Amino acid sequence: MARRTIRRGGPEWAHARVGVVLIVGLALLGYGIFRVGEMFDVFADRYELVTLVPSAVGLMEGAPVHLAGQRVGQVDEIDFIPMRRKIEEHHVLIRLSIAEEVREQIRADSRAHIRTQGLLGDKFVDIDPGTARAAVLAPGDTLPTVRPFDVDDLLGRASETVEEVRQTAVELHQITSAVNRGEGTLGQLVNNEALYARLTAASTELQAFLVEVNRGEGTLGRLVRDPEIYRRLQSAAARVDSVTAGILRGRGSLGRLVQSDSLYRRLYSAAARADTAAGGLAQTVGQLNHGDGTLQRLISDPAAYDEFLKAVVELQNVLKDIRADPKRYRPDVHVKVF
Amino acid sequence: MSTPTEHLRHIPHERRRRVRAAPEPAARGAAPVIALDDVWLEFDHPVLRGATLHVDEGDTLLVLGESGTGKSTLLKLVLRLLLPERGRIRVFGGEINDLSFEEVLAIRRRIGKVFQNAALFDSLTVYENVAYPLREAGRKQEPEIERIVRERLEFVDLDPEQVMTKLPGELSGGMKKRVGIARAIASDPEVVLYDEPTAGLDPLAIDTIVGLIRKLQHELGVTAVVVTHDIRTGFRVASRVNLLREGRIEFDGTPEDMIASDDDYIQSYLQAA
Amino acid sequence: MNGFITSVDERMRGVALGVQEYFTLGARASRFVAARPFYWRDMLYQMDRIGAGSVPILFLTGLFTGMVLALQSSVELAKFGANIYIGNLVGASMVKELGPVLSALMVAGRAGSGIAAELGAMRVTEQIDALESFGTDPIKKLVTPRLLAGMIMLPLLTIMTDVVGIAGGLFIAVAKVEIPADIYLRGVWTTLALSGFVFGIFPRDFVGGLLKPLVFGAIIAGTGSYYGMNAQGGTEGVGRATTRAVVTSSILILATDYFLTQLLLVILPPVL
Secondary structure, eight states: OTTOSSSOSOHHHHHHHHHHHHHHHHHHHHHHHHHHHHHTTTTSOEEEEEEEESOOTTOOTTOEEEETTEEEEEEEEEEEOOGGGOOTTOOEEEEEEEEGGGGGGOBTTOEEEEEESTTTSOEEEEEEOOOTTSOBOOTTOBOOBOOOOOHHHHHHHHHHHHHHHHHHHHHHHHHHHHHHHTOHHHHHHHHOHHHHHHHHHHHHHHHHHHHHHHHTOHHHHHHHHOHHHHHHHHHHHHHHHHHHHHHHHTOHHHHHHHHOHHHHHHHHHHHHHHHHHHHHHHHHHHHHHHOOSHHHHHHHOHHHHHHHHHHHHHHHHHHHHHHHOGGGTTTTOOOOOO | OOOHHHHHHHHHHHHHHHHHHSSOGGGTTTSOSEEEEEEEEESSSEEEEEEEEEEOTTOEEEEEEOTTSSHHHHHHHHTTSSOOSEEEEEETTEEOTTOOHHHHHHHHHTEEEEOTTTTOOTTSOHHHHHHHHHHHHOOOOHHHHHHHHHHHHHHTTOOHHHHTTOOGGGSOHHHHHHHHHHHHTTTOOSEEEEESTTTTOOHHHHHHHHHHHHHHHHHHOOEEEEEOSOHHHHHHHOSEEEEEETTEEEEEEOHHHHHHOOOHHHHHHHHHO | OHHHHHHHHHHHHHHHHHHHHHHHHHHHHHHGGGSSSOOHHHHHHHIIIIIGGGHHHHHHHHHHHHHHHHHHHHHHHHTTTOGGGHHHHHHHHIIIIIHHHHHHHHHIIIIIHHHHHHHHHHHHTTHHHHHHHTTOOHIIIIIHHHHHHHHHHHHHHHHHHHHHHHHHHHHHIIIIIOOOHHHHHHHHHHHHHHTOEETTTEEHHHHHHHHHHHHHHHHHHHHHHHHHHTOOSHHHHHHHHHHHHHHHHHHHHHHHHHHHHHHHHHHSOOOO
16 A cells, blocks of 8 residues: 555655646647637748738737738737828838738738728728739838728718619619600600601611612712712812812902901991991981971871871872863963973 | 664764754753743733743653643743743743744754644654654754654654554554654654643553653653643652642642642642542 | 624624735745745645546536536527537637636635645644644645645646536537537637737637636635634634635635636737
8 A cells, every 4th residue: 555655645646646637737728729729820930011000990909810801810019100200191000910821922012901890890900912013021011001991981971872872763763664654755766666667667768768879870879879970079179179269369359358358347337337327217217206396297196197198189189180171270370390 | 673772872962962052051950941931921811920930951840720721821932832922931041032933943943842632743654743853854864864763653662663654543542642752852852841641541541651751851851841630640740840820820849849738729729630 | 782883893803804814824825935945745745635636526517517508508599590609608608717717616615625624623733833843834834835736736627627618518519409519619719719819829718717717726725724724623613614714715716706807808808
């Protein structure tokens, strides 16, 4: 029996049991750390990239870093940039710890975004992979950022867009229902079969006409087919050209008319005079309309008109008499006409 | 295996060595080994109220008294397991109240104590119990410790081969007490304090214990303080008797003086016991 | 009435004094961690008693806790068709809360009471006085090794309880809820990984899961030692000390658990 020594019973067995508990406990802890770490590849070789942003928008240290949607690292540190070293409007410096194995993918034209998981979820950094043209980023390099999404902003813009889309949809709906009811040209076009028939007939005729034209029949046909007409037209056009050129050079009446301003000036003064005459006429007419002169009375007084008419009739009669029997008035009256 | 004579020769040798190291060898013989002067102590109620006593070298002082009069407390004060509220305690000629922890340890190593129920360490074997004070003092190698343990066990009439590997729970009350004495004398103390050395023992075992106390007294010249209710046993070993009453020493004298005393309280106490 | 006030006053003073002594004991025991001589053998012995001895009951505790967690969460998660998340629930609950607290309560009942009873018995049979008379500091010899043993062993025991609990949950998930083991385990690891890492590789939940039992181990050993060292009045006093040690340390464990969780949330805020 172990206890039958001069020393206290069983310390050796106690050592062994304590050793077993220690080893098993630490082994399980190590296994747990390994398995949990494996989830996020924390044991992979890492390198650091830096990114500058105007605001961390709630990003926290330890937040995941994704590359094209795959988790490749985490946010190591978020710091304010010292005042004198600020670049543009960036205030915050974010250090990213990224798995060495994806280094190849992150290039000078890669961009980092701070994104949100879901609409209200936690923030994480998402990196767009670069293209082969750009250089691979080395540890410590700065990764450019795209301005982070602001949810409020996004929601504001989204609601505007939605309103516009709704309006459009309403209008579109109105149009399509009108079309369906056969209203308007488009409606007729869509719904009227007679129109279709006529359009078909018209197009048939058009086709026949075009066939004739092609054959060179009729004026249009000749126009299309006969080169003589073209030549004549061309010489006519040439002549028109020379005439126009003459006109422009100021030759002949038409040329003068176009080029000389004396005619214009004379025409202008004539017109001015005509204008003044018209003005005087208008004045006279005005006086006539309003004044109490003879002529006016003649125009506006019916009694005067009647008298005047009567007088004219009598004068006619007198003249008739004189023509019929000039001697009747001869002894006494010496009449001389003209 | 060592013989009894070997260990007897061994112990005085150890003693001499320590005496040479002691600071005031000239004072030995004259000054008391232990002296309490007007000591007051109170727990829930007053225990000691101006107790004054002394123990001279080679004395075996018997302290008697009713239960709760502070007999055991006296022993604890001597070991400085307790500090008095008032009064001076001198051990080996020096005041112990203001000593540092290390100095107290040095004093304690020169005093052995036999506890009421032996107070053996339950989780340690007999061997380890007896070796404990030696190991705690350091300085000694394991083979020497084993040799001393065997000697001490033989001194208290126990067969080392039989008891060394046992645990205290496997021993009888008398054997425990004897192991307790072996442990108390393991590091050659100059003074041994006995707290109720015979309590709970059968008459034969009491005889053995009395024999051992006497043996220590006569063969090794150990100074002793015995605290007990058991007057008969006490008188068999005591050279002087002190009676505690209400926190003070009521009587100081030889056992014969005490029996001859005409004090009412002493007589009633003796008769009751 | 006056007597009542006096007794209340005395009780309060007694409690305050007790708290002071408790912390004094803790401070003295801690100070001896670095002091010589260091009682290696005693510490090892206590590590065996507190640690190795508690493995069987903690195995059962962990197993059934994990199983019942999986069963209960399967009932609740089924309402949302989210049964595949059983692993996440069992993993997080075991590592963060139930593992540490249940292990501590079981060890308090088993080893804390043992410490109080042992030291109480040593006190009433004057073994502690005997130690002192041989020049041994009883706190250094008795309390420090127990305190250290508790602080070392309880985290290790908690790891085992956690693992057994997760395994128990796995058993129920596969056998009863019919979730593939892969999905269950993936949930366990993922939920622990999601809280983030300390120093890049050490899962944050493990920090809490190990810091708590470290403190609980100290509470169990400290409380047991305190009541044991201060036991009075013979065998009956030992019994009282034992009961008080278990009750007090259980309550201290539950209360400390809350405050430690709060503290960890402040010091190491979870990432996701």
